[in-house]
Amino acid sequence: MATRRWKNGFVRWIDARFPIFTATHHQLYEYPMPGNLNYWWNFGSIAGIILVVMIFSGIFLAMQYQPNTAEAFDSVERIMRDVNYGWLMRYIHQTGSSLFFAIVYIHIFRGFYYGSYKSPREITWLTGCLIFFAMMATAFMGYVLVWGQMSFWAATVITNLFTAVPGIGESITTWLWGGYAVANPTLNRFFALHYLLPFVIFAIVALHLVALHTTHSNNPLGVDMKGPQDTIPFHPYYTVKDLVGLGAFATLFAIMVFFAPDALSEPDNFIPADPLVTPEHIVPEWYFLPFYAILRAVPDIGPIPAKLAGVIAMFGATLIWFLVPWLDRSKVRSAKFRPLYQVFFWVLVVNCLVLGWCGKQLPEGVFLTISRIATGYYFFHFIVLLPLLGIFERPRPLPYSISAPILTPSPVSPAGRLELAPAAAGDEARP
Amino acid sequence: MTASMRLRAAIVAVALVVLVVVAAPDRAATAAEDGARPPIPQQLWSFAGILGKYDDAALRRGFLVYMDACSGCHSLRHVAYRDLSALGVGFGPEDIKALAAQFKVEDGPDEEGKMFRRPALPADRIVSRFPNKQAAQHANRGMYPPDLSLITKARRDGTNYLFAFLTGFEEPPADAEVTPGMHYNRYAPGQQTGMEGVLSEDLVEYDDGTQASVPQMASDVTSFLAWAADPHREIRHSIGVRVVIFLLLLTLMLYALKREVWAHLHERKEEAAAAARARNEDRDHPDQAEMPH
Numbered sequence: 001m002a003t004r005r006w007k008n009g010f011v012r013w014i015d016a017r018f019p020i021f022t023a024t025h026h027q028l029y030e031y032p033m034p035g036n037l038n039y040w041w042n043f044g045s046i047a048g049i050i051l052v053v054m055i056f057s058g059i060f061l062a063m064q065y066q067p068n069t070a071e072a073f074d075s076v077e078r079i080m081r082d083v084n085y086g087w088l089m090r091y092i093h094q095t096g097s098s099l100f101f102a103i104v105y106i107h108i109f110r111g112f113y114y115g116s117y118k119s120p121r122e123i124t125w126l127t128g129c130l131i132f133f134a135m136m137a138t139a140f141m142g143y144v145l146v147w148g149q150m151s152f153w154a155a156t157v158i159t160n161l162f163t164a165v166p167g168i169g170e171s172i173t174t175w176l177w178g179g180y181a182v183a184n185p186t187l188n189r190f191f192a193l194h195y196l197l198p199f200v201i202f203a204i205v206a207l208h209l210v211a212l213h214t215t216h217s218n219n220p221l222g223v224d225m226k227g228p229q230d231t232i233p234f235h236p237y238y239t240v241k242d243l244v245g246l247g248a249f250a251t252l253f254a255i256m257v258f259f260a261p262d263a264l265s266e267p268d269n270f271i272p273a274d275p276l277v278t279p280e281h282i283v284p285e286w287y288f289l290p291f292y293a294i295l296r297a298v299p300d301i302g303p304i305p306a307k308l309a310g311v312i313a314m315f316g317a318t319l320i321w322f323l324v325p326w327l328d329r330s331k332v333r334s335a336k337f338r339p340l341y342q343v344f345f346w347v348l349v350v351n352c353l354v355l356g357w358c359g360k361q362l363p364e365g366v367f368l369t370i371s372r373i374a375t376g377y378y379f380f381h382f383i384v385l386l387p388l389l390g391i392f393e394r395p396r397p398l399p400y401s402i403s404a405p406i407l408t409p410s411p412v413s414p415a416g417r418l419e420l421a422p423a424a425a426g427d428e429a430r431p
Numbered sequence: 432m433t434a435s436m437r438l439r440a441a442i443v444a445v446a447l448v449v450l451v452v453v454a455a456p457d458r459a460a461t462a463a464e465d466g467a468r469p470p471i472p473q474q475l476w477s478f479a480g481i482l483g484k485y486d487d488a489a490l491r492r493g494f495l496v497y498m499d500a501c502s503g504c505h506s507l508r509h510v511a512y513r514d515l516s517a518l519g520v521g522f523g524p525e526d527i528k529a530l531a532a533q534f535k536v537e538d539g540p541d542e543e544g545k546m547f548r549r550p551a552l553p554a555d556r557i558v559s560r561f562p563n564k565q566a567a568q569h570a571n572r573g574m575y576p577p578d579l580s581l582i583t584k585a586r587r588d589g590t591n592y593l594f595a596f597l598t599g600f601e602e603p604p605a606d607a608e609v610t611p612g613m614h615y616n617r618y619a620p621g622q623q624t625g626m627e628g629v630l631s632e633d634l635v636e637y638d639d640g641t642q643a644s645v646p647q648m649a650s651d652v653t654s655f656l657a658w659a660a661d662p663h664r665e666i667r668h669s670i671g672v673r674v675v676i677f678l679l680l681l682t683l684m685l686y687a688l689k690r691e692v693w694a695h696l697h698e699r700k701e702e703a704a705a706a707a708r709a710r711n712e713d714r715d716h717p718d719q720a721e722m723p724h
Contacts, residue, residue, distance in 0.1 A: 035696070077509045077580070080663075087663045088670075229703070232696060240689045247682030254678055258671020259481055262584060270585035270660075271577070350445055403703075 027213070032231035033238055034219035036402050040114075041217065042245030043107040048205060049246065050100045055198050057093040058142075061086075065145065067191035069184045072147035073272040091261040097139050098264050099253055101287035104132060108321075113345055115333030116218040122325040124211040129321045131204050136288070136318070138197040141190040143285060148269030153282045155182045155190070161295075164308040181275065222333030223398055230402035281362065289359030290352050291317055294378070296363040297371035313375065320382045327382055329390025337396040341389050348381050467607075467622055471588055471595045474650070478657065481668050485658050487519035492637055493655025494518060496648045499635045501579065504571060504626075506559035509580035510659050513553035517662060527553045534558035572612060574625040583653070583660045590657045592618065597649035600628025 006012045006021060015021045064083050066075035079086035108128070111117055117125035144155040159176050163169040178185030216225065225231050232238075256263070264286060268279045284292050295314040300306045320327075335342040355374045361367040477486040494515065497507065512531040515522050522530075532550040536558055539546035551558055561567035568575045583589035595618040603615035613623040630645045637643055658664075 035700075074509070081509060081514070082511075087667065091667075236692050237696065240685065240692050244682065244685045244689045247678060247685045251675060251678040251682055254671065254674045258667055258674060261667075265584075267585050267587050267589065270581040346443065346445075403700075 028235040028239075029233045031213065031234055032216060032225055032228075033234050034217055034225055034402055035230060035232045035237075036219050036221060037217065037238065037241070038220050039241075039245055040106070040110040040220075042242055042249075043103050043110060045242045046246055046249050047100065047103045047107055050096055050103060051198070051201060051205065054093060054096050054100060055202070057089050057096065058195070058198065060089045061093055062191075062195060065191075067145065067188050069147065069187055069273070072145065072187060076146055088257070091257045094265070095253065095256045095261055097142060098285070098287065099249075099256070100135070101139070103249070104135065105287070108132065109345075109349065112324075112348070113335045114218055114220060115222050115328070115330075115335070117325045118328065118331075118333050119325070120215045121211070121218060124208060124215060125325055126322060127204055127208040127211055129318070131201055131208060132321075133318065134197055134201045134204065138194060138201065139285070139287070141194040141197075144187065144190050145194060146269060147187065147273045149271045149273055149277070149279050150266045150269040150282070152182060152273035152275065153279055154284055155186065157282055159186070161307075161311045161314075164305070164311045166308070218333060219402060220334060220336065221399055221402055222337070223401060226401035226403075283360055286356065289357075290355035291359075293355040293359035293363075293371045294375045297358070297368065297375040299372075313379075317378060320379070324382065324386065327386040329387050330393060330395065331390075332395040332398065337398055338389070338393055339396065340393045344381065344385055344389070348378070351377050351381070468620070469617060471591045471618060473591055474594055476590060476654065476657070478654070478664060481672065483668075484665055485517075486654060488639060489651050489654040490518045490658050491521065492635075492639070492641060492648075493651035493653070493658075495635050495637065496630075496652040497579070497655055500629050500648070501652065502557075503560055504567065504576035505579045506561070506567070507557045507579050507659060508559060509578075510557050510662075511554055512551065512557060514662060517658065524553070531555060571625065576626070579656055579659065581660045583657045589660070590653060593656065594649050594653045596624075597630060597653065598646055600630075 006015055011021055061079060064075060064079045064086065066072055076090070079090050081087075083089075111125065111128070140154070140158060144151045159173055159182060162172045162176060165172055174180060176186070177183065178189060219225075266283060283289070291314050294317050295310040298306060298310040298313045301309045304312075330338060330341065332338055335345055351374050354370065355378065358367050358371040358374065363371065477483055477489065497505075512527050515527055515530070516524070531553050534551040534555075535548045536551045536555050537546055538549050541547055559567075561570065564575060577585070583593055586592045596616060599617035599619065600614065601617060603609050607615055607622060609615050609623050613625055614627050615622060616624045616626075616628070630648050632645060633643045635643050635648060641647060
């Protein structure tokens with residue numbers, strides 16, 4: 001990397017030894033960003049910022065929290081009542097976890113829509129999937145720390161899933177618990193891991209960014225950047241655009257923290273954990289509901305008992321994301337130019353919402369039927385539709401480059417009006 | 432609008448409807464659980480909404496009801512005596528000290544290694560009638576009278592539910608099946624509960640002259656317990672209003688700044704597009720273009 005000529009001697013001294021100024025300058029001004037990113041591209045930076053918010057609020061909570069079954073619930077209440085602004089830290093952390101998932105889901109589905117997982121961004125996508133996995137583990141263990149009824153029973157239900165593993169299931173579960181039931185050793189290790197994992201996530205985020213900055217951002221058209229006419233510097237254009245999104249997000253965050261902090265909480269979790277009393281409905285937090293529905297939807301499959309099949313399906317539902325770059329055979333990235341995929345994308349969104357809704361109901365009657373259909377469709381989308389669409393779908397003509405649709409007026413548009421999406425024009429122009 | 436756009440719009444609309452259905456609280460599910468249970472009537476609480484405030488007088492009356500009617504069985508173990516300063520008049524530092532001193536707590540060990548009992552201090556939690564959960568359970572035929580510190584959060588639509596529950600004790604209808612040892616309550620899950628309807632006309636004597644009717648006492652103690660579950664509600668809301676206004680203005684300014692910064696970029700693109708248009712026109716109509724010779 002060529003050393004820039006910095007005017008200030010001190011800066012020059014540092015930069016020659018540790019090129020922080022050159023690197024920053026490179027990322028802000030030389031690193032090429034596509035000029036056409038829409039607001040859906042805000043969610044990556046928002047997710048990064050909320051991760052930091054979660055780590056900081058979490059550290060302050062950990063200073064007051066007691067990871068002991070006899071004191072955990074009370075220590076949370078002490079934070080809420082007696083610690084100065086403890087309620088604020090706790091509500092930021094609690095609401096933050098929900099919003100973190102909401103943001104990350106949007107970020108992932110943005111990737112699905114615009115084909116951000118396709119070559120050459122597979123590693124960016126894979127690291128992202130790893131982050132999501134680590135997030136699920138972290139959120140689950142964090143929820144257990146509250147040690148309310150729902151915490152305890154969620155821990156019991158989820159750790160019991162491992163008993164489904166043939167042969168060694170019981171031993172794995174005992175090992176996870178550190179005993180023969182969810183108890184103090186379980187809470188202790190969950191606290192240790194809940195503190196550790198966010199830093200692991202932070203490290204994977206770094207990998208995610210290295211991969212991203214090697215292949216550069218995808219964009220709504222999904223075509224590669226062909227030259228300087230397609231790119232703009234990150235600063236000031238995307239710093240300010242990201243700030244707009246961040247401002248809007250922070251406003252929503254504040255509204256939830258200050259005015260509806262418990263809107264997403266289960267009333268049962270305000271009752272201290274009691275191993276002798278099972279709550280009427282055990283439901284996870286909203287962000288796990290689709291996976292919970294899949295878990296409970298699967299019946300016995302041949303020699304595989306329903307429990308094991310459900311566990312495989314539930315983990316498979318996220319593991320399958322790792323394969324998406326290779327399941328999707330279409331070379332066209334953006335759904336903008338994929339008339340069929342575009343429709344199926346939205347069907348998948350609706351399908352996931354339906355699964356989430358089923359996750360909240362008892363698994364019986366019509367809900368079970370719907371869960372089964374939706375679970376089947378979920379896997380059908382990834383395993384059957386994605387590969388087949390790549391073969392049978394006829395994509396719309398792609399623009400030559402990001403700036404091409406702007407620089408070249410489409411031949412059929414009347415009065416030289418600029419057509420940002422050249423698709424329609426291209427269709428008609430096709431012989 | 433092309434067909435695919437219409438289809439997409441339709442799918443987005445369906446997605447939004449599904450989202451609303453998914454996000455809506457599952458009241459239907461709760462109601463379906465026990466068919467006979469009527470819906471919880473909604474009351475107007477002084478502390479409802481963002482600008483609502485706790486009614487201090489109601490909290491004081493509610494505390495009196497808690498002490499006289501509830502504390503015989505139910506603890507309030509997350510609330511300290513000093514927290515009661517939020518109740519205003521009659522709960523100054525000296526009053527709270529005197530109030531706490533009426534109760535004894537176990538402390539120690541002392542220098543001789545013995546545990547001893549001492550008068551409670553303002554920093555102590557409100558003293559429970561029973562030393563532990565097992566004792567409370569034992570004294571109540573095996574049923575644990577729940578701690579009330581979080582009761583309005585620990586039930587769905589808790590504040591309205593609590594008021595409905597407290598006023599829901601009545602003679603069971605002929606077709607109701609009430610397990611021996613249980614009591615009929617219109618609003619309880621399964622329409623029965625281990626608790627007796629303890630509130631009766633003029634059970635407590637209010638010192639502000641308010642008539643101690645059952646709904647009045649139920650409303651007062653519900654207000655008090657709503658406060659006990661969420662003591663920072665007012666400060667949270669007042670900070671929240673300022674934070675949200677600040678963030679809204681900040682976001683608007685950031686948006687204006689974004690428009691300003693990007694305007695140069697759009698100008699640049701317009702110019703490039705105009706140039707490209709001009710070039711294309713030259714190419715399309717070479718006879719009209721100025722020829723250099």
